[in-house]
Amino acid sequence: MDRADGRHAGRPLQGGDHAGGFSCETTISTDTECLINGVSNLAVYTVTVSAVAKDGTLSPASVSSPRVRPTAGRPGSPTAVAATVGDGQAVVTWTAPAMVGNGIARYVVTAVNTAGDRKICITPTGTPTTCTVTGLTNGAAYTVTVASIGLGASGYSDASTPITVTPKAPPAVPSGVTVVAGVKALTVSWKAATSTEGLAGYTATATNGATSPACTAVATATSCAITVAAAGPYTVSVVARGTTTGLNSAPSTPIEATALTAVAPAQATTLPTSGGTLTLSSSTVKVGGTVTVTGIGLAPYSGVSFAVYTPTLTRVTTTAVTDSKGGFTVEVALPSTVTAGSRTLVAAAQTSATSTTTKYLTGAITVSAPPSTQ
Structure with a gap:
């Protein structure tokens, strides 16, 4: 007492x-x-x-x-809440409150649409200031808030100032992608989109492991040209960009293409002087038949054209591209207009990476007549 x-x-x-x-x-x-x-x-x-x-x-x-x-009281509310929408989701970020009370155990993000659909995301600790809310309905507007959860039993903060987000599906993956090689350039084409709603444009990218040059195009375009620093092989893909920042399609199926040192030159009108010998899989070919042709000593990554001389010039539709050492192996189809007899098969390409002159490789071939149908 x-x-x-x-x-x-x-x-x-x-x-x-x-x-x-x-x-x-x-x-x-x-x-x-x-x-x-x-x-x-x-x-x-x-x-x-x-x-x-x-x-x-x-x-x-x-x-x-x-x-x-x-207790020091409950923590303050997060500030500067922002979100990046995606396909059925929203990546929400915020700034931690200045007043933390006894400390922050976790944060809880709540997204609610007008139909009452509620989704939440809770951080594992009080350190992260981002959380991805998943399971959202594309096209529905959600009100998003973030609250701090205090340590112990100090309680929740008031909810942050709300923001509104509307998740969207990304544009469709581009299809029908093709690539035409040029001199240190790749022209990339794709099929037109069935709808341009939500589509801002396209980005085509070529990568060789060291660099990734790209070109862009508007939503109604179906091609663009990539300029590369060096000739050689590249992997090319196309992405459709959404009108919402960061909401893009997956890349298209990759295509392998080779940017050229030089395009395949035109053949001489008359049989040219030989600068080297072609290796042929057979010295005799039937009219309209094929032969495997190997050549070396040309410019790396150079286009190669072919022709048969009788001695009159007959152009061949087959083309090739040399490898990094200036060699190639390709199956050449002889035109059916090449008649039977002793002929000369010619491959033409740029001489070297530093010389723009044309080098001709030649091979003697006998074209045999087809068997008699009598």
């Missing part, structure tokens, strides 16, 4: 690791409260009170109070 001219003293708080750690004392006996400082937020304590006599002795302690748990 209180002593008439004594003071009240709070006994040391009891509980957890803080037993015997904290107390306070009133200045006069009529006071009925005092403030205990230095306690740890979220730790659990009990409190007892004793009366202090003039000689400093203490009365027996009161019955312990119910458990108390000091």
